[in-house]
Structure formats: structure tokens, C-alpha cells
Amino acid sequence: VVAGAGAAPIRHWTDQNGFEPTVSFTRLNLLNRTLLEGSFTIDELELHGGQQYRFQSGETFTLGNLIANGDCQGTVDLSGTAAANPAIFSAAGPITADYTSLRAISATGGGTFTANNTIDLGNNSGWTLHDRPNETFFWIGDNGNWNNPNNWSFSSGGPPNSCLPSLADDVFFDGGSFAGTNRTVTIDVENAACRNMDWTGANFNPTFAGSKRNRMQIGGSLTFIPSMNHTFEGSYIFSSNQPGNTITSARQRLNLNVTFEGGGEWILQDSFNVYFELNVQSGIFRTNDQPINANFFYSRNADPREIYLGDSRITIESRQDSFFYCEMNLRSQNLVFDAGSSIIDLQGSYGGSVVANGEDNLVFNVINFYVPYGSFYQSIVDPALNPTVMVDSMAFYNTGFISGYNEMNYLYLAPGRHYELRTGEELIVNELIANGSCEDGTTSIVSSFPDETASLSLPIGQIFERLYLRDIELTAGAPAVANVSIDGLGNTGWQITGETGRTLFWVGGEGEWFDPTHWSLNSGGAGGECIPTLIDNVIVDGNSSTAIDFSIFNNSDRYTNCYDISWTPGLTDINYFNVRRMRIAGSFTNEGNLNFGASPVYYLGTADHTITMGNARFFDFIFEQTGTYAFLDDFLGYGITHQRGTVNFTDQTGDLELLTIVSSPNPKFMNLGDAHLRLSYNYDGFTGAFSAYGAANVTID
Numbered sequence: 001v002v003a004g005a006g007a008a009p010i011r012h013w014t015d016q017n018g019f020e021p022t023v024s025f026t027r028l029n030l031l032n033r034t035l036l037e038g039s040f041t042i043d044e045l046e047l048h049g050g051q052q053y054r055f056q057s058g059e060t061f062t063l064g065n066l067i068a069n070g071d072c073q074g075t076v077d078l079s080g081t082a083a084a085n086p087a088i089f090s091a092a093g094p095i096t097a098d099y100t101s102l103r104a105i106s107a108t109g110g111g112t113f114t115a116n117n118t119i120d121l122g123n124n125s126g127w128t129l130h131d132r133p134n135e136t137f138f139w140i141g142d143n144g145n146w147n148n149p150n151n152w153s154f155s156s157g158g159p160p161n162s163c164l165p166s167l168a169d170d171v172f173f174d175g176g177s178f179a180g181t182n183r184t185v186t187i188d189v190e191n192a193a194c195r196n197m198d199w200t201g202a203n204f205n206p207t208f209a210g211s212k213r214n215r216m217q218i219g220g221s222l223t224f225i226p227s228m229n230h231t232f233e234g235s236y237i238f239s240s241n242q243p244g245n246t247i248t249s250a251r252q253r254l255n256l257n258v259t260f261e262g263g264g265e266w267i268l269q270d271s272f273n274v275y276f277e278l279n280v281q282s283g284i285f286r287t288n289d290q291p292i293n294a295n296f297f298y299s300r301n302a303d304p305r306e307i308y309l310g311d312s313r314i315t316i317e318s319r320q321d322s323f324f325y326c327e328m329n330l331r332s333q334n335l336v337f338d339a340g341s342s343i344i345d346l347q348g349s350y351g352g353s354v355v356a357n358g359e360d361n362l363v364f365n366v367i368n369f370y371v372p373y374g375s376f377y378q379s380i381v382d383p384a385l386n387p388t389v390m391v392d393s394m395a396f397y398n399t400g401f402i403s404g405y406n407e408m409n410y411l412y413l414a415p416g417r418h419y420e421l422r423t424g425e426e427l428i429v430n431e432l433i434a435n436g437s438c439e440d441g442t443t444s445i446v447s448s449f450p451d452e453t454a455s456l457s458l459p460i461g462q463i464f465e466r467l468y469l470r471d472i473e474l475t476a477g478a479p480a481v482a483n484v485s486i487d488g489l490g491n492t493g494w495q496i497t498g499e500t501g502r503t504l505f506w507v508g509g510e511g512e513w514f515d516p517t518h519w520s521l522n523s524g525g526a527g528g529e530c531i532p533t534l535i536d537n538v539i540v541d542g543n544s545s546t547a548i549d550f551s552i553f554n555n556s557d558r559y560t561n562c563y564d565i566s567w568t569p570g571l572t573d574i575n576y577f578n579v580r581r582m583r584i585a586g587s588f589t590n591e592g593n594l595n596f597g598a599s600p601v602y603y604l605g606t607a608d609h610t611i612t613m614g615n616a617r618f619f620d621f622i623f624e625q626t627g628t629y630a631f632l633d634d635f636l637g638y639g640i641t642h643q644r645g646t647v648n649f650t651d652q653t654g655d656l657e658l659l660t661i662v663s664s665p666n667p668k669f670m671n672l673g674d675a676h677l678r679l680s681y682n683y684d685g686f687t688g689a690f691s692a693y694g695a696a697n698v699t700i701d
Contacts, residue, residue, distance in 0.1 A: 011037035011056075033190055035081070036061070049074025049099060050147075052191050052217075055087035056080070057104060063091045070099030072163035073149060075119065075193065077217075080104030083262050083282040084303040084334075086123055089113065101167050101193075102127065103239070103262060119168045119219070122241035122263050134195070135169045137161075139177040145188040146210075165194040167219035167239065174201040181205060187214045187232055196220040199228055208232050212256060224250040231255070240264030240283070247272065258294075260285055263304070268292075275319065280305055287312040287342070295319050297328040304334045309342035309365075318348030318371070325351050326371065332358030332380055339365040346371050353377055356389055356404070364391045369400055372557040378404025387428060398557045401448070402427060415466075416440025416514070416558045418581075421454035423447045426475060428457040436466025438530035439516060441561060442486060447471035450624050450644055451666050453490060468534060468561075469494060486534050489606065489626075501535035501563060506552060509545035513554045513579050534585040534604065538562040540577075540592065542570030549574035559583050560598070567592030567614070585625075590614035603629055605645075611635075623647055631675075642668050649675035656689070657681040661700075663693035671701045 014020040024041035035054045041062040047053055049070030055061055057080040066089070070076040076099065080087035083104050089095070090109035099117045107113035107126030117132040140160065141151025150160040157176030165171050171194040173185070187210030199206075200223055207229040210216075214234040220242065224230065230252035238245070241263040248269040257277040260266055265284040272278075272287070274294040282303035289311040297316055299305055307330075318326040326348050330337060335358070343366040346352035352371035356362050357379045367376070374396050380388035387407040395412040396419065403422035413419050413434035421427055436442040445467060447454035458477030467485040474480055474493025487496045507520045507527050517527040524543030532538050540552070552575065554560055560579040564586035567575060571592030578597035587609040590596070599619035603609070605627030618637040623629055628646040631654070639658035640647070644666035651674040658681045661668055679689035692698055 009035035009037060010040075011035075012040075013038055047076045047078070049076055050189060050191055052077040052079075052215075054079055054081050055089075055105070057082040057085040057087050060088040060090055062109070063089060063095065064093070066091070066095045066097060068097040068100055072099065072166075074099070074164065075166045076100045077167075077191065077193075078102055078105055079121065080123075082301060082303050083123060086125070089126075099132070099166075102129070103241075119166065120241075121167070121219070121239055132166065132168045135163070135165075137163075137165045137169050137171045137194070139171070139173045139185060141185070142177070142179050143183045145186050146192050147189040151185075165192075167193045167195055167217060169194055170196040170220070171198070172201075173199045173206065175203055177202055178204045178206050183207070184209050186210055187216060187234060190214050191217065193217040194219070196222075198223040199225045202228065205229065210234050221246045223248045224252045226250045228252065235259065237261065238264075238266055240266075243284075249273065276323070280307055284308075286310070287314075291315070293317060295323055295326055298330075299335060300329055300331045302331065302333050306336040306338075308338045308340065310340045312340075312342045314342060314344045316344065316346045316352060318350060318352065320349060324349055325353075327353045327355060329353075329355040330358075330362060332356060332360040332362050335360070335362075337362055339363055341365055343368065346374060351375065356380060361388050361390070364389070364394075366393045367391060367395075369394075369396045369398065372398045374398065374400040376400070376402045376404070376406070378406060380404065387426075399559075403448075413443055413445070414440075415443055418444040418446075418559050420446055420448045421456065421472070423449045423452040423454050423471075426455035426457060428476075430459060432458055432462060432464075434467065435464055436468075439514065440558065441514070441531045442466045442468040442533050444468040444470075444559070445472055446488065447490070449664065451490060451664075453492075466533075467496075469496065488534075488604065498535070501537065502529070502532075503537040503539065504529055504532050506538070506540045506544040509547050510550040511552065513552055513560050514556065514558065518552075532560075532562045534561045534583060535563055536561075537564040537566075537586070539566050539568060540571060540575055541568040542572065544571065544575070545573060547573065549576065551576040551578060554579040559602075562586070564589070566590075567594045587611065588613075590616045603627070605629065613637075642670060644668060646671070649673050649677070651675060654678070655680070658688075659690050661692040661694075661698050663697075665694075665697060667697050667699075669699045669701075 012023050027044045028042050029046040033052045037056040039059045043064040046067040068076045086104040086106040088106050091111035094112045096114045100115050101119035102124045103121035104123045113127045116130045118129050120129050137152045138156045140153045144151040149162050181204045184207040205227050210232040212233040217237045219240050233255050235257040237259045239262050243265040245266045246269050253273040255275045258274045259279045260283050261281045267286045268288045268290040271291045277296040278294040280299040281301045284306040286308045287310050291313045293315045316326045316328050318324050345368045347370045351373040353375040355377045378389045387405045389406045391408045393410040397414050399417045401420045407428040410431045411429045415437040434443050453471045453473040455473050455475045457475045463481045465483045467482045469491045470488030471490035478493030479495040482496045484499045485496050504519045505523045508518045511518045519529040520527050560582045566589040569591045574593050576595045582598040583602045585604045589612045594616040596616040601621050603623045604625045608628045610630050612632045613635040620639045622641040624643040626645050630648040634653045636655045642661045646669040648671045654677045681689035
């Protein structure tokens with residue numbers, strides 16, 4: 001088998017029945033960068049200089065012969081996938097390699113393993129290693145490609161040599177490197193490498209360039225300068241087993257991924273900006289109080305790792321031109337994580353998460369969620385560690401979700417936003433700031449699934465205002481007082497004082513739902529009322545606007561709430577109703593002229609309610625409370641999701657793509673009557689338009 005450029009990984013694995021195939025090759029010639037996953041028997045394996053080869057850690061590769069002979073123009077790079085857990089090479093006869101770099105490759109099987117002119121990156125056993133001498137390379141190529149030996153010299157401004165830098169060699173760009181402006185050094189090879197790279201003293205504002213498909217591997221320190229252009233689009237891999245490596249980026253952004261691997265240490269000297277993914281796979285990473293910006297911050301391997309954040313501000317930020325989600329994801333197993341006095345900010349146009357998993361506890365200092373939807377996912381489960389994650393301060397400035405057994409000294413939940421605590425878990429909060437407002441509406445705190453409680457521990461004497469609470473059990477701090485608030489049922493340990501519901505009319509034509517000037521107690525009257533809550537009726541009528549058509553919109557991530565909502569027969573002008581997510585605790589009645597764009601719509605009623613669609617099409621209706629909802633006319637929509645309660649049809653015709661009854665312990669009743677439901681969902685040739693799960697809790701008539 002000959003694997004050429006762009007070859008996919010070569011892998012095999014055990015199937016669901018425990019069967020693992022035996023895979024063997026008579027000859028395997030890998031011309032380019034390759035990952036091998038699983039154990040293989042290979043009579044002859046040929047690897048090539050200038051390429052990187054990764055062998056799955058813990059797996060055995062039985063070799064008859066290994067041809068891995070690089071030269072001073074190209075090193076053969078071999079490593080296990082995990083620095084602390086070697087891949088196993090087994091051979092009965094002698095194996096000799098030349099001009100290689102080795103990391104986490106264990107040699108067994110009775111044969112002798114010799115690597116000449118090698119770079120030892122650590123955790124290699126069973127080999128006789130003869131180190132490659134370290135060289136110092138100076139760029140003399142002015143304008144040229146990395147992979148051209150004529151662009152390199154062993155002295156500043158000196159004659160060219162016949163070699164290329166390797167992970168054992170230091171690289172300098174200095175006063176003898178460039179003769180004028182508009183000079184570019186181009187990474188023109190998949191796997192460029194050096195030990196230390198230093199641009200200090202380079203003149204004429206040179207450019208460091210290369211395509212996204214190429215990578216730069218650095219075995220030591222990196223020093224950029226402000227007076228250069230860094231347009232290299234590929235990834236950087238820092239591979240070292242030495243302490244004291246430094247990174248000076250001089251405000252140059254690294255334009256793809258940055259990975260740290262090996263048992264070495266890296267210390268930032270200034271701000272560090274990574275366009276996409278920063279990944280600490282192994283080794284020691286010290287921010288040295290410097291700011292960091294990345295789309296993703298990962299440390300998910302089980303290899304030993306140490307991360308010291310110091311006083312850094314870590315900005316995890318989605319990229320508008322490529323990826324709208326951002327995340328920090330840490331695996332606590334074998335991780336020393338020192339948050340210091342750091343601040344972690346999640347920013348961007350959509351969602352962002354902090355994810356913690358593994359076997360050991362983690363401690364954070366400050367986490368701020370500025371994203372429209374923030375999530376703190378935590379799945380560290382250890383009965384001896386409760387809570388398993390501690391956070392000194394966490395703040396959500398928009399909608400959020402919290403899971404896991406956590407303790408927070410301070411938690412801020414923004415007014416008018418919606419927050420879910422994962423069902424069946426406990427959150428300990430020593431100071432909770434969570435209040436709604438007249439302008440923003442109620443702040444919702446609910447369990448992640450109706451009828452199943454989430455636990456919250458608070459200090460004694462907490463008083464809140466304008467909350468919506470559902471299925472939240474206080475395990476400490478009872479009674480907590482929630483004034484001017486709404487009891488969504490299933491709560492224990494709370495003293496909830498409600499207010500009288502209002503009937504509010506939309507006035508003033510086109511506008512923002514969360515603008516009080518559009519809410520009045522009278523049809524066509526003066527605005528200025530607090531925005532609707534789940535106990536307030538909403539009416540859009542002929543006095544709502546003088547325009548031919550008008551929009552009611554929601555430019556935030558907040559839920560729009562009401563009890564009953566009605567568009568009256570007097571509404572002849574088109575109302576474009578685009579309020580994003582909506583919760584309705586009562587009935588829906590459209591007898592006007594409505595273009596309905598809210599989605600999804602959650603029905604939270606606990607009594608008998610009706611839905612009259614009129615001329616409006618809906619996208620997604622979700623029924624998640626104990627009440628009864630009866631459709632009174634024909635309807636057109638995308639989907640209905642039935643989580644709890646009763647949904648009644650009589651003789652309507654309904655056109656939907658999806659009708660779904662979810663699996664849950666909550667009883668669900670659906671009465672179809674003489675209705676005709678036409679379901680049309682089709683994906684990739686398969687229809688799955690009707691789904692009903694958890695039959696023991698579902699009754700369909």
C-alpha cells in the first residue's frame with residue numbers, strides 16, 4: 001500500500017460485538033503525514049523525511065523492517081499520540097533509523113532499535129539513541145521558500161548550506177536576512193520545523209507567510225517582532241521536553257491552531273492571540289499574567305498537564321467569519337490547573353461554554369458569560385468531591401445553563417433572562433444576585449426538565465424580586481423570599497409573593513417588545529407600563545398602529561412572556577410579529593392579520609387553554625406544562641413537541657413537518673378526534689415525521 005498526499009488516517013477498531021480484526025501489510029509506504037490508529041503487523045514500513053507520523057498510544061505495531069531515513073534536509077518525525085503513553089514498536093530483528101525525531105515510542109520484541117542523528121523528545125524506551133548535533137541557521141534568502149536550502153546559512157549573511165532546519169536547530173532572521181521591503185519567507189512544505197525561532201534584528205518589515213495546509217513545529221522558543229507581517233495561515237505545534245521555553249508574539253496573531261505537546265514548559269512574554277484553537281495536550285503552560293484571545297481553549301488529553309493562568313484575562317471569543325461558537329474545555333484528570341486571579345470572558349454572537357470533565361476537582365476564579373447563550377457544563381462525578389468544581393465569581397449577562405455539583409461564592413443572573421439548572425444536581429451559591437426589572441421582565445430560574453427538581457443552596461435571608469421559578473428546591477437558606485414573582489410550580493423552600501395580572505395593549509406602532517413605551521393599560525392609550533410577564537394578557541388591536549403594516553420585534557436573547565395573547569378582528573393591517581423565543585402561559589388567539597415569526601413558542605399553561613391560528617403559520621410549538629391546549633381551527637406549522645399535559649384536536653386539518661412526543665416521566669395525553677394531520681418531514685430519503693417515545697407515559701386517542 002502506498003499512501004500519498006492528503007491520505008486519510010489509517011485506522012481499525014473493535015466493533016460493538018467486541019470483534020477486533022487482525023490487520024497486516026506486506027509493505028506500507030507512507031509518503032505524507034499520517035495517523036495510524038489500532039494495532040498493525042507491517043512486514044516493511046517506509047517513512048519519509050520532512051513528514052510527521054503519529055502512532056496510537058498503547059497500540060502495538062509489529063514490524064519486520066522499518067525504513068525511516070531522513071537527511072539534513074528532512075527529518076522523519078515519529079511519535080505516539082499521547083506524550084505520557086507510548087506507542088509500541090515490536091520487532092524480532094535489528095531496526096536502524098537515521099535523521100529522526102522520536103517521542104513516546106517504546107521498542108520491544110527482542111530486536112535492537114537504533115536511531116542515529118535523532119532528536120529525543122522524551123518517553124522513548126528500548127532505543128539506542130545517538131543525538132543529532134544542534135546547528136544555528138540564518139535566513140539569507142531575502143525573498144524565498146523555507147524548504148530551499150539556498151536560503152539558509154550557518155552564519156549571518158554567509159554562504160548557503162545544503163541543509164534545512166530541524167527541531168534540533170535554532171533559526172534567526174536578522175540584519176543580514178533581507179535586502180529591502182516587500183520580502184516574504186514562505187512556508188512551502190507541510191511540516192516545517194526548528195528549535196528556537198528569533199526575528200530580532202530583521203529589517204524592512206518582512207512577511208512570514210504560508211498556506212493553511214502547512215504546519216510550523218517549534219521545539220523551543222518563539223520570538224516575533226512588531227515590525228513584521230505574520231500572514232502564515234497554518235498551525236503551530238510547540239513540541240519540547242525542556243523547561244523555560246518562551247513565546248513573544250509581539251502582537252502578531254497566530255492564524256489557525258496552536259498545540260503544546262511534550263513534557264516541556266512554555267511561558268508567555270506578551271499577549272497571545274490564537275485565531276482558532278489553543279490546545280494544551282501535555283507539558284506546562286504559563287500565561288505569565290499575559291492576556292489571551294482564542295476561539296477555543298482546550299486541554300482534553302489524559303497526559304500530565306499544568307496550566308497556570310496567573311492574573312491573565314482569557315477571552316474565549318467566537319469568530320464571525322468562520323465559527324459562531326466558543327468554548328473552554330478542560331479534562332481534570334492529570335491536570336494541575338491554577339486559575340490564580342484570572343478572568344475568563346466568553347464573547348461572541350452566539351453560544352459559548354465552559355466544559356469541565358474528568359476525575360478531579362477544578363477551581364476557577366472569575367468566569368463571565370457575555371455570549372447570548374452561556375453554558376457551564378460540568379460532569380466530574382466523585383462522591384468524595386462534592387462540590388467537584390468551585391468558582392469564586394460567575395456572571396451571566398444573557399441566557400444561561402449550569403450543570404454539575406458546583407459551589408460559587410458569587411453568581412450574577414441578569415434581569416429578564418432565562419436560566420436552567422440541570423435536573424437532579426445541586427448548586428451551592430454563597431451570594432446570588434438575580435432580580436428582574438420593569439424594563440427587562442422577570443428573571444427565570446428553572447430546572448432543565450419540567451416536574452424534575454434541581455437543587456439550590458443559598459445563605460439565610462436572601463430576598464429577590466421579579467422571578468419566575470419552576471422546580472427549584474432549596475436545600476439550604478429556606479425560606480428565600482421572591483417578591484412580585486411567579487410560581488411556576490414544583491418549588492420548595494420559597495416564599496413567593498405574586499402580583500395581580502394586567503391586560504396590556506400594544507401601542508405606538510412598530511417597536512421593540514422590551515420598550516415600556518409600547519405597553520398601555522388601554523387600547524390606543526399612553527404607554528409606559530412594565531413589559532408583560534407570564535401573568536399578563538397581551539392584546540394587539542386596531543389601535544396598536546396607524547401604519548399599513550408594522551413589526552413587533554425582539555432584538556435581544558430574552559424570552560418574550562405573556563398569559564393570553566390576542567390579535568383582534570379590528571387589526572386589518574399586517575402585524576409582523578418577530579419576537580424570537582416566546583413563552584405563553586394561557587391561550588393564543590389570532591383573529592387579525594398576523595405574520596407570526598416567534599420561535600420556539602413554549603406553552604406553560606396549567607388550566608384549560610385554546611389555540612386559534614387564523615391566517616398565521618407557526619414554526620415550533622412546545623407544550624411543557626400540565627394544562628390542556630385545544631386547537632380550534634385549521635393550522636399550518638413546522639413542528640409540535642409534546643412534553644407534558646394534554647393536547648386536543650377536534651376536526652381540524654393540520655399541516656406539519658414534525659409531530660414529536662418526547663420521552664419523560666410526565667404523563668402526556670393527545671386526543672386526535674376527527675382531525676386530519678398531514679406530516680411531511682423528509683430527510684435524506686427517510687421519513688421521521690411522527691415520533692412518540694416513552695409509551696408508558698403517553699396516551700393517544
